[in-house]
Amino acid sequence: MTGYALRTQSPNPPHRSLPYLLTLPALLALIGILYPFVLGVYYTFTNYILTEPGNIRFVGLTNYIEIFKTLDFWKAFSLTFVFAGSVVIIELALGLGVALLLKDAFPGVRILRSLLIIPMMIPPIVSALMWKVILLPTDQGVLNHILSFVRFPPIAWLGDSATALLSLIIIDVWIYSPFAILIFLAGLQSLPKEPYEAAKVDGASGWFMFRKLTLPLLTPCIVLVTLFRLIDSLKVFDIIYATTKGGPAGATVTLHIQSYFEAIRWFRMGRGMVYLFVLWFLCFIFSKALSRLWTKVLMR
């Protein structure tokens, strides 16, 4: 593993302008992306309604104040964090657990490791749709059918506001736990051998070694999985759009989904962009903090 910040000294370029010339095309593309971003931030201060593009008025902080006063915003806000927190914790635990099982060589382990990439490479929207079929309510859904073998009553899964969020968490864990597993596997395979041999000589138990050696040595992996999975699950969109579209009864409306409703379904561009700006800000803070933490644990 190497840190984003751990760079060796680079030589000076042959011409001072050369690096800029080489980065320029990509930078221009970047500006093409930054322009809509800035435009979006500007929209948060306007009353922009999609159907009345000729009538854009600057309204200052009105959108922000109005939205922060609504219960809808805080519901979406907390739901976003409940979802993100749950999937990050489950994926960390499951990822580490399965990685430990796949760490040692045994017949077929290479095939199992290869198979792990399947859920990650399928479009998330398609994975979600596959799960929608599997989680069909009543006995028509195959999961309910299998559960009925052990006398479980059918669950409505995505169709019930009590289980809809849980269903989404299951789908997310299905898609992204291989990502955590593969990172932990890479981490486990690069662990130094000496401290373990020393601990064995001292008669340390397996659990003790896991807690005092493996976990601390895997800190960079834990931070990295948290970084990628936390940010991506804060901005979750595809799997909700493909399954519940925020329903039933608003039980799965996250900030990203609500911004889509505001801007596209209800044409309130200004308000939609406020939701997005808040979400962007959260993602920005967390990604900054976690990537800084990551370089710090690597330097240690």
Next chain:
Amino acid sequence: MRTSHLFIRVLKILGLGAYFTFALGPIIWIAMMSLKNSNDVIASPPKFVFTPTLENYKAITVGQHAQHVETLRPDYPKYFLNTLIIASATVVVSLLLGTFAAYSLARFSFRFKEDIAFTFLSFRFAPELMVILPLYIVFQKTGLNDSYSGLTAAYQLVTLPFLIWVLRGFFEDIPREIEQAARVDGYTWWGVFRKISLPLVKPGVAAVVILSFIFAWNNFIFSMILGGERTQTITLGILGFIGYERVLWGQMAAATMICVIPELILAFFVQNYIVRGLTFGAVKG
């Protein structure tokens, strides 16, 4: 001692069995579903044993009217082709824009270098709609919405930061001494880049190209907002099988298989690079 050892082994096997049933079960179920006829597919309780048929695949590719399967002229081949065009064009443009940037960020020191690199990275962590919704307004004004060129430009957001960061890591892996030796031999930087560095990162470039292609192929939100009737992509097409007017589970399953099998084959070729790619070069697996 020996019994506890055996007990742990059994637990391990059970754990792995449970996880891989969870991980592979859904895809196996969808593969089975794609081979069911229209009656079997909606059977309640669901059928594990059935006579396989290819009618779903026929219906979405050539539109053959098999019994009980209602199908209009299939649009699915068009979606497939659209996605192929957009994803390929996206990767080519990213490669042209990004390779030099990646090399320059890896090899030279210059002012604002890390700021530039981090700005590229920050888009990886931004909610997509934050850029797409304003871009939608821009596209409507400039007539770029529902156009291949517009989507290719917008898709750069998916592939360009990825390509630059991962390729930068590959260029950094080349021992500096090799390049320096070539410079001493009288090569210009361009000669070094073309004759030495580029050939050395070839496997990395291949992996980045394939993974970028898969990310572009898998994208949904960009084509949903910025695309339209003409440029509709495969992910939207698959979603279209399940709607208010029609719920065609069997055809959806067949469409899913046609969508994912090519990319899974591609992914297996670059599996050793996947962790590195997905972490933007942070983990060199």
